[in-house]
Amino acid sequence: xxxxxxxxxxxxxxxxxxxxxxxxxxxxxxxxxxxxxxxxxxxxxxxxxxxxxxxxxxxxxxxxxxxxxxxxxxxxxxxxxxxxxxxxxxxxxxxxxxxxxxxxxxxxxxxxxxxxxxxxxxxxxxxxxxxxxxxxxxxxxxxxxxxxxxxxxxxxxxxxxxxxxxxxxxxxxxxxxxxxxxxxxxxxxxxxxxxxxxxxxxxxxxxxxxxxxxxxxxxxxxxxxxxxxxxxxxxxxxxxxxxxxxxxxxxxxxxxxxxxxxxxxxxxxxxxxxxxxxxxxxxxxxxxxxxxxxxxxxxxxxxxxxxxxxxxxxxxxxxxxxxxxxxxxxxxxxxxxxxxxxxxxxxxxxxxxxxxxxxxxxxxxxxxxxxxxxxxxxxxxxxxxxxxxxxxxxxxxxxxxxxxxxxxxxxxxxxxxxxxxxxxxxxxxxxxxxxxxxx
Numbered sequence: 119x120x121x122x123x124x125x126x127x128x129x130x131x132x133x134x135x136x137x138x139x140x141x142x143x144x145x146x147x148x149x150x151x152x153x154x155x156x157x158x159x160x161x162x163x164x165x166x167x168x169x170x171x172x173x174x175x176x177x178x179x180x181x182x183x184x185x186x187x188x189x190x191x192x193x194x195x196x197x198x199x200x201x202x203x204x205x206x207x208x209x210x211x212x213x214x215x216x217x218x219x220x221x222x223x224x225x226x227x228x229x230x231x232x233x234x235x236x237x238x239x240x241x242x243x244x245x246x247x248x249x250x251x252x253x254x255x256x257x258x259x260x261x262x263x264x265x266x267x268x269x270x271x272x273x274x275x276x277x278x279x280x281x282x283x284x285x286x287x288x289x290x291x292x293x294x295x296x297x298x299x300x301x302x303x304x305x306x307x308x309x310x311x312x313x314x315x316x317x318x319x320x321x322x323x324x325x326x327x328x329x330x331x332x333x334x335x336x337x338x339x340x341x342x343x344x345x346x347x348x349x350x351x352x353x354x355x356x357x358x359x360x361x362x363x364x365x366x367x368x369x370x371x372x373x374x375x376x377x378x379x380x381x382x383x384x385x386x387x388x389x390x391x392x393x394x395x396x397x398x399x400x401x402x403x404x405x406x407x408x409x410x411x412x413x414x415x416x417x418x419x420x421x422x423x424x425x426x427x428x429x430x431x432x433x434x435x436x437x438x439x440x441x442x443x444x445x446x447x448x449x450x451x452x453x454x455x456x457x458x459x460x461x462x463x464x465x466x467x468x469x470x471x472x473x474x475x476x477x478x479x480x481x482x483x484x485x486x487x488x489x490x491x492x493x494x495x496x497x498x499x500x501x502x503x504x505x506x507x508x509x510x511x512x513x514x515x516x517x518x519x520x521x522x523x524x525x526x527x528x529x530x531x532x533x534x535x536x537x538x539x540x541x542x543x544x545x546x547x548x549x550x551x552x553x554x555x556x557x
Contacts (some may be wrong), residue, residue: 127166128179133158138219138515140203140546142178151176154270155197157207159185167271177271187211192244192282199276201267202283202544209543213238216538216548223515224536228523236537236551239401241393243543247284248315249390252292254299256306263296263305283544285315291345295322298341303331312352314384316369320347321384323359338362356385375400376427380451386444387420391541398511398539398551399427402485405509405535405553408432412482415503417467417496422448422460424485424511429460432483436476437462468495472502480504485511492517497524500531508554513541515548522552530557 142156
């Protein structure tokens with residue numbers, strides 16, 4: 119006999135805190151409840167939709183006493199679409215919540231505390247996102263084509279017409295793209311679009327699981343002309359991506375304050391938020407405190423987003439990246455920008471690098487910009503590099519806190535400053551920056 123699924127339980131409680139992913143935290147009969155849509159200080163009535171052994175997940179039904187920080191979400195799809203989780207929280211309160219997450223991670227994981235907090239970096243909170251991966255799905259039962267992000271509470275693509283956090287050149291294209299796919303010969307075999315908004319073009323990479331017909335190519339080209347986008351086709355892995363039409367100018371974005379232009383491929387990693395990226399580069403350079411005499415090491419350098427601006431202000435900079443294709447793109451970008459004091463090497467920074475020639479040198483400054491996994495291995499090897507100052511750009515507060523603990527408690531550095539950068543407004547994503555000085 120199959121066990122009957124218990125009906126959802128309705129409860130009411132005061133919301134005590136905000137979790138790292140933007141949900142309200144309450145306790146009922148000693149059990150922790152994460153309440154989607156509730157904010158600290160509010161009395162919320164909620165439905166427990168996912169019970170677990172040590173906690174439950176819940177969805178808010180009603181709020182009795184809304185906090186002053188609650189605002190009306192700017193997007194009609196908020197609450198269904200999973201692209202954003204914090205539109206109901208005032209922008210300044212979002213920043214405060216993210217700084218609180220960072221501080222808690224430092225204390226709990228790293229057992230460290232910054233000597234000073236940096237002012238947060240903020241910019242426009244709408245239309246900021248220049249890169250995204252959009253799901254595509256034909257639902258035969260509903261006779262409907264979906265293009266967008268997944269729903270918050272279900273593994274399906276949300277029905278959204280526009281997206282207000284995407285750059286408007288892309289955010290207003292969701293329904294036209296869905297209509298386009300319906301006209302193609304293989305509408306059920308196109309699972310995603312990857313979009314990148316360069317300074318000179320909007321790139322849309324169409325992943326297709328079967329070959330497109332000659333007529334499909336014509337329809338894509340016509341759509342591109344009508345909506346001023348360029349298509350790239352991806353039949354297999356990322357290295358199979360190729361432009362639909364030949365002879366196009368390469369994609370690029372400028373970093374005007376440092377007279378740098380970076381060319382990139384549509385599958386290359388670039389920072390999602392153009393305004394915050396430019397401000398972050400200036401911020402990092404200020405914190406590195408360069409006067410033209412320093413030798414700098416830029417780890418996880420990618421295309422040279424930090425490396426080439428640093429080169430304008432340092433004696434020499436060395437960029438290290440694990441992806442060999444990005445290393446070559448960084449070298450090419452240095453040449454195109456007339457920068458001769460930057461060199462680039464490929465290396466796995468999650469392993470020992472002690473035998474690499476570049477790792478046998480010492481450096482005045484080190485900049486770290488790792489992925490979510492952080493930079494544990496290189497932090498454990500930091501004494502060999504011997505920098506006076508380390509600037510660490512982080513996209514995950516937990517791994518930053520772990521690595522800060524290594525640098526402070528094991529390697530003799532002081533956590534001098536730290537702060538958050540609002541790279542992803544209206545989401546719980548915490549981007550941050552920290553400065554370590556040698557004791």
